[in-house]
Amino acid sequence: MSARQRSPYPYWFIAPAAAIYIALFLVPTIASFWFSLTRWDLFTTEFIGMENFRQFLKEPQLINGLVNTVIYAVLTSGTKTVIGLLLAVLLTSGLYAQGFLRTVIFFPVLVSTIGVGITFFELMHPTKGALNLGLAAIGLPKVGWLTSPSLALYSVALIDLWKGVGLATLIYIAGLASISPDYYEAARIDGATRIQQFRRITVPLVRPATITVVTLSLISGLRSFDLIWATTKGGPGFSSDVLASVIYKQYQAGFYGLSTAGNVILFLLIAVLVLPLTLWMNRTEADQ
Amino acid sequence: MTKPIHSLALASAMALVGNLAAADVTLSVLIDNNAETITAFDALTAAYTAAHPDVTFETEQRPGGADGDNIIKTRLATGEMADVFVYNSGSLFQALKPEQTLADLSALASQANVVDSFKPVVTSQDGAVRGIPFGAAMGGGIYYNIPLYKELGLSVPHTWAEFMANNAKVAAAGKVAVAQTYGDTWSSQLFVLADFYNVLQADPNFAADYTANKAKYATTPAAMQGFAHLEEVFKAGNLLNPDFGAAKFDDGMHMVASGEAAHYPMLTFGLGTIKQNYPDLVNDIGFFAQPGEDAAHNGLTVWMPSAIYVPASSKHMDEAKGFLDFIASVDGCNVMIKAIGATGPYLIKGCELPADVPPSVADMLPYFQTAGLTAPALEFLSPIKGPSLEQITVEVGTGIRSAADAAALYDQDVEKQAKQLGLPNW
Numbered sequence: 001m002s003a004r005q006r007s008p009y010p011y012w013f014i015a016p017a018a019a020i021y022i023a024l025f026l027v028p029t030i031a032s033f034w035f036s037l038t039r040w041d042l043f044t045t046e047f048i049g050m051e052n053f054r055q056f057l058k059e060p061q062l063i064n065g066l067v068n069t070v071i072y073a074v075l076t077s078g079t080k081t082v083i084g085l086l087l088a089v090l091l092t093s094g095l096y097a098q099g100f101l102r103t104v105i106f107f108p109v110l111v112s113t114i115g116v117g118i119t120f121f122e123l124m125h126p127t128k129g130a131l132n133l134g135l136a137a138i139g140l141p142k143v144g145w146l147t148s149p150s151l152a153l154y155s156v157a158l159i160d161l162w163k164g165v166g167l168a169t170l171i172y173i174a175g176l177a178s179i180s181p182d183y184y185e186a187a188r189i190d191g192a193t194r195i196q197q198f199r200r201i202t203v204p205l206v207r208p209a210t211i212t213v214v215t216l217s218l219i220s221g222l223r224s225f226d227l228i229w230a231t232t233k234g235g236p237g238f239s240s241d242v243l244a245s246v247i248y249k250q251y252q253a254g255f256y257g258l259s260t261a262g263n264v265i266l267f268l269l270i271a272v273l274v275l276p277l278t279l280w281m282n283r284t285e286a287d288q
Numbered sequence: 289m290t291k292p293i294h295s296l297a298l299a300s301a302m303a304l305v306g307n308l309a310a311a312d313v314t315l316s317v318l319i320d321n322n323a324e325t326i327t328a329f330d331a332l333t334a335a336y337t338a339a340h341p342d343v344t345f346e347t348e349q350r351p352g353g354a355d356g357d358n359i360i361k362t363r364l365a366t367g368e369m370a371d372v373f374v375y376n377s378g379s380l381f382q383a384l385k386p387e388q389t390l391a392d393l394s395a396l397a398s399q400a401n402v403v404d405s406f407k408p409v410v411t412s413q414d415g416a417v418r419g420i421p422f423g424a425a426m427g428g429g430i431y432y433n434i435p436l437y438k439e440l441g442l443s444v445p446h447t448w449a450e451f452m453a454n455n456a457k458v459a460a461a462g463k464v465a466v467a468q469t470y471g472d473t474w475s476s477q478l479f480v481l482a483d484f485y486n487v488l489q490a491d492p493n494f495a496a497d498y499t500a501n502k503a504k505y506a507t508t509p510a511a512m513q514g515f516a517h518l519e520e521v522f523k524a525g526n527l528l529n530p531d532f533g534a535a536k537f538d539d540g541m542h543m544v545a546s547g548e549a550a551h552y553p554m555l556t557f558g559l560g561t562i563k564q565n566y567p568d569l570v571n572d573i574g575f576f577a578q579p580g581e582d583a584a585h586n587g588l589t590v591w592m593p594s595a596i597y598v599p600a601s602s603k604h605m606d607e608a609k610g611f612l613d614f615i616a617s618v619d620g621c622n623v624m625i626k627a628i629g630a631t632g633p634y635l636i637k638g639c640e641l642p643a644d645v646p647p648s649v650a651d652m653l654p655y656f657q658t659a660g661l662t663a664p665a666l667e668f669l670s671p672i673k674g675p676s677l678e679q680i681t682v683e684v685g686t687g688i689r690s691a692a693d694a695a696a697l698y699d700q701d702v703e704k705q706a707k708q709l710g711l712p713n714w
Binding site for chain 1: 364383
């Protein structure tokens, strides 16, 4: 019994990885809890208790940023999951030029997010952008994709979907490949339609992939920053601010302690949202 | 035929002796990536090395804006700063903890050349002067297109009402009256910041009261005007360029220089962009101070130039100071004028501007020549500038938020900055 529990390798084998993990992850994380309690200008720190948290929580844009964060995360995660699954089904159905199409779908994932942001900033330019020129050519009114306060956040979510759906598709393709063809064969013999097969076989059996896609895309949506910064910088005004961009602006302003307090809040928020979700999804998986 | 070879051999022999006599020093220099800064420093370092062959330079560039602020602070805090660096004066300088991080330059011989009005903006709280001026003083106001003004028979406005009347005529002629470029959010602040001369005319104690938490934007009618002007220009409905939400600073300068737009509120360093990118349009733009309510009190809000500093951690303190002495001399000033011309008065005594300055500079100089026609921008009189002003002014300029609401929100932003600075009375 004890022989099975003890690993044949000595513990110090993990020392190099542990040293890196401790130096680059654990120490900064713990230090950030300390710095979030100080007024910190990089040169000196002054302990001010919970003052940063109080200041951050009454930040006028915080509620707006939080709402936007949740909208953005749910929207991008939801659309990536649904469209990713549909694309994966399409791209495993023996389509013509299937390999090429998979590459095309996956390609945006490989491009730098900042590059994508700058490109779409130009494409969505209100007067000179290709999107609006296209709309104008077919007689439709021009749209303030990134400059209209009511639209900017959704435009960025759309770009995020374009860029990120390839990864979801790839995970789903792997998930679909692990479903035994026997089930489909049996279902066909029983006269199940394509829709029924999709609902009763594909969706339940691809669940592990769904859990991965939802978790990954929700976390990346919640802490999403680079794409928003490259396209709107949270603007116009504050209308597409998310939690991460509110935090970054505190850092830009030189409020390092306040910005760290914001990061601690973001850390807790992600933990509070994602931990129960993961537990719930894993439990329902085990139940089946 | 042998003569050139001889002199070449002699020159290299002399260079060798020179090398033996004084150890070669390489000064590291950190500058911002503005095209004019780069050109000016190339000229300054080349001229200095020509006169002092034992000193060579290694120049490094950094981004401007808030990212640049963080690079400067991080490198100072870790002791990794270059021997000589360029950075803002005024409130941003104070945020560097200059008493700890920067060398005391009070005893620098060339301080005698520096115009006295510059010294307070690079003086730390212990009274030591820690920088020398880099480049020309700037005005904040409104660029206008001269050919368009002639064509429409307009004259330079001295009150805000005259300015709006001009705008109406420009719009009626089918041109863009006011270019705005919220794609670069910082450029949205000009109507508010450049109105400060007018604020001081109405309320001479505003800066001190504001720093002491006694005066607020929302409750000071004169200070509110900047926000109100921004709102008025948007609400007029037909004055702005259609892409104002996405256009950038370069677009704005091009619009006003090419006559596509009649006005562009901006700092006078904007001329540098025109010189670099559209040199044939330099003579088509003029400049006037942002007009206030009263034509009798029409003056210019002035931005002090950046400064050049030496960090306390420099290992080549004497060589760095020697280089700064050169920059703050009339010779150094002339090297800069030759390299980048003049966008305003240099703050070195005895450094005369050439007679043939572009019209927008000629428009600006009279404000400096009469006492009382200039006032420093608020950021040189108070350490507090709220970090979100540029988002708030975009909101007002885009019609998302009213001027009154914006002023109140900015007061909250200012309060946060004051608390983070740990100022008394907040």
